Amino acid sequence: MDGNGRWAKQRGKIRVMGHKVGVESVQEIVRTARELGIKVLTLYAFSTENWKRPAMEVQALMGLLKSYLESELANMVENNVSLRCIGQQQRIPPEVVKVLDRVIAETANNDGLILNLALSYGSRNEIIQAVQALAAECLQGKIRPEAINDQALADHLYTAGQPDPDLLIRTGGEARLSNFLLWQASYAELYFTETLWPDFRKDAFLTAIIDFQQRQRRFGRTGEQVTGAE
Numbered sequence: 001m002d003g004n005g006r007w008a009k010q011r012g013k014i015r016v017m018g019h020k021v022g023v024e025s026v027q028e029i030v031r032t033a034r035e036l037g038i039k040v041l042t043l044y045a046f047s048t049e050n051w052k053r054p055a056m057e058v059q060a061l062m063g064l065l066k067s068y069l070e071s072e073l074a075n076m077v078e079n080n081v082s083l084r085c086i087g088q089q090q091r092i093p094p095e096v097v098k099v100l101d102r103v104i105a106e107t108a109n110n111d112g113l114i115l116n117l118a119l120s121y122g123s124r125n126e127i128i129q130a131v132q133a134l135a136a137e138c139l140q141g142k143i144r145p146e147a148i149n150d151q152a153l154a155d156h157l158y159t160a161g162q163p164d165p166d167l168l169i170r171t172g173g174e175a176r177l178s179n180f181l182l183w184q185a186s187y188a189e190l191y192f193t194e195t196l197w198p199d200f201r202k203d204a205f206l207t208a209i210i211d212f213q214q215r216q217r218r219f220g221r222t223g224e225q226v227t228g229a230e
Helices: 004-010 015-036 048-052 055-078 094-106 123-139 150-154 202-213 223-227
Strands: 040-047 082-086 114-121 167-170 189-192
Touching: 004 015, 015 040, 015 055, 015 202, 040 048, 040 055, 048 055, 048 114, 055 082, 055 094, 082 094, 123 150, 167 202, 189 202
Parallel strands: 040 114, 082 114, 167 189
Antiparallel strands: none
């Protein structure tokens, strides 16, 4: 969700104002995803690298996260949204984790949209942790090295039990993955837009989905194999 700071700078405002308006985009995109029947939506809210930002901005972001969770709990329960958190939760301030854990617990039985918030998330670290867990199981005799395959590693990621993403959207004009779902997004369709996140609302989201729907997903096959043409 790129472009909050630039959005604010373009308007002569402090960066935090961009993050505040960005929360409104989060609310609209989550609502739209639910209306469309999307099963899983993952939002890259805060990366492991984002801890390098100025302390005041990090503090403001954590405060916005806490407020969002508190204000949206009732909506999530009412609209059958199940909140999950992927990332290094132990690095998040305790007062935020307390609210986060409560929202996760109170929405755990919802079976509609799964909303993953990637917080203090980095894909390389996630993969390393999965490999370390598999290595430990090998040492304990629970699994043989030759039995380790794609599914075994996927089962040790934060997103275990969830489908791989079909579409990865990046806003703000950046055209890179930035350590996001590197394993899971191996076959995802990539969509890059110049639109800054605070301006990325329902129409922009639908435009991205329509673009996705027009693509042919071959997964190594030929176009003729996919369409059944001779």
